[in-house]
Amino acid sequence: MPLGRYQAQLFLELSQRFPLQGALGAVGRLHPSILRRGELRALFREAGRTLPASWNDAPDDGLVDEREFAAAFGLTGPRSIDRDGYEGAEILQDLNLAPPAAEHHELFDVLYNNGSMEHVFHLPHFLRNCFHFLKPGGIVIHSTPSNNQVEHGFYQFSPTFFWDYYTVNRYRVLGCLLVRHAPMGQPSAPTFTDFCTFDHPRPDPLYGTFGTEIRDVVFAAQKTEESLHDQIPTQFRYARRTPRPG
Numbered sequence: 001m002p003l004g005r006y007q008a009q010l011f012l013e014l015s016q017r018f019p020l021q022g023a024l025g026a027v028g029r030l031h032p033s034i035l036r037r038g039e040l041r042a043l044f045r046e047a048g049r050t051l052p053a054s055w056n057d058a059p060d061d062g063l064v065d066e067r068e069f070a071a072a073f074g075l076t077g078p079r080s081i082d083r084d085g086y087e088g089a090e091i092l093q094d095l096n097l098a099p100p101a102a103e104h105h106e107l108f109d110v111l112y113n114n115g116s117m118e119h120v121f122h123l124p125h126f127l128r129n130c131f132h133f134l135k136p137g138g139i140v141i142h143s144t145p146s147n148n149q150v151e152h153g154f155y156q157f158s159p160t161f162f163w164d165y166y167t168v169n170r171y172r173v174l175g176c177l178l179v180r181h182a183p184m185g186q187p188s189a190p191t192f193t194d195f196c197t198f199d200h201p202r203p204d205p206l207y208g209t210f211g212t213e214i215r216d217v218v219f220a221a222q223k224t225e226e227s228l229h230d231q232i233p234t235q236f237r238y239a240r241r242t243p244r245p246g
Helices: 005-017 037-046 064-072 123-133 159-168
Strands: 020-026 074-082 108-116 136-148 171-181 189-195 214-222
Touching: 005 037, 005 064, 005 171, 005 214, 020 064, 020 136, 037 064, 064 171, 064 214, 074 108, 123 136, 136 171, 159 214
Parallel strands: 020 074, 020 108, 108 136
Antiparallel strands: 136 214, 171 189, 171 214
């Protein structure tokens, strides 16, 4: 997915909520850049945030590259993961296959699924790869279609997919957002709404509610020493006595 205004707005939101630091991995390269430095400066000002001193002399009209983007949020890298080297990814891994090579285990403090998951058919292997790429204590962030993006990829995702998987696999759930995008061609900012599946038992809380809206689900969870990747969830609405995560 191109590195653009949306990624900047999303990372500003996420970095205010969660402790993002250390080495960044991108599942799908943040390329090409369509984000100009002046645009990122303006977004930081609007959010009351300050860019690092290394940005002081950078011209506004230049495009922000991946490393500048990571550094703006106090992260190093990123190193990108993809099935081939067509877009210059540093780590070549078909995410339909698992696990990654041993030298690629526990590389990242933050792993960002940059709109890639919906294009990978074998979801259990995708999630297993994420588990292995991430250090204990590291944070995985999924950003993926949830509504009205039919034919974009193989799948669109409900929040319950992530809540149930990461709960049964003993991650610490940090948060879940439903992100509303403006219609195509309109530049208005996305809106971020917190959503907890466990606050909504039967009936399905979002059934038929979005109409023509374009929505993503963004989910963040922290890997712990007890985290797993191979526990198969039962959707909590149909499981008996499913505990709400702490």
